[in-house]
Amino acid sequence: MHITVTEGDITDEAVDAVVNAANSSLLGGGGVDGAIHRAAGPSLLEECRTLRQQDLPDGLPAGDAVATGAGQMPARWIIHTVGPNRRAGETDPEVLASCFRRSLETAAELSAESVAFPAIGAGVYGWEARDVARAARRVLDEGPWTGIDDVRFVLFDADTRKVFERTLTPR
Numbered sequence: 001m002h003i004t005v006t007e008g009d010i011t012d013e014a015v016d017a018v019v020n021a022a023n024s025s026l027l028g029g030g031g032v033d034g035a036i037h038r039a040a041g042p043s044l045l046e047e048c049r050t051l052r053q054q055d056l057p058d059g060l061p062a063g064d065a066v067a068t069g070a071g072q073m074p075a076r077w078i079i080h081t082v083g084p085n086r087r088a089g090e091t092d093p094e095v096l097a098s099c100f101r102r103s104l105e106t107a108a109e110l111s112a113e114s115v116a117f118p119a120i121g122a123g124v125y126g127w128e129a130r131d132v133a134r135a136a137r138r139v140l141d142e143g144p145w146t147g148i149d150d151v152r153f154v155l156f157d158a159d160t161r162k163v164f165e166r167t168l169t170p171r
Contacts (some may be wrong), residue, residue, distance in 0.1 A: 003124060003151045003168055010154040011039035014074040016112035019103045021120045022080040024059035031123040036092040040071030063098030065106045077110055079103045083121030097120055100139040107148055114150035119160050129160045133167035
């Protein structure tokens with residue numbers, strides 16, 4: 001598995017699956033979630049509304065993941081995962097790790113070969129980038145993640161990128 005860390009706009013990634021740091025409603029929000037909903041266009045919101053009505057009436061729980069189409073984005077799918085909100089007292093690092101694990105499991109179920117991740121939970125949910133990168137590293141080390149050859153971490157600023165580079169440097 002090839003792991004890369006870059007700074008940029010995750011909505012521009014030409015990968016099989018982009019992971020969305022979603023909120024439990026799946027109906028859009030701020031940060032990465034809002035950017036993905038804007039880039040994907042109205043079909044994403046429609047698909048998320050259908051998911052909520054048919055399969056997730058109470059929303060997507062923290063630590064779980066679900067896939068939709070990617071609308072107008074260059075990716076094939078969007079894998080939505082909800083990080084634990086540290087600012088709301090959700091401080092279990094296992095739930096954070098589960099976001100990465102369930103996203104990779106979902107990608108494997110889709111036969112995705114390439115996946116792009118943001119720093120799940122490191123924005124408004126209050127997790128330190130170091131803790132997020134460590135959770136990602138631990139889950140990646142649990143592999144092999146069958147069929148997934150390319151994992152990218154596409155981060156929003158230089159400081160976060162540097163933390164992820166230090167933590168995810170191939171061993």
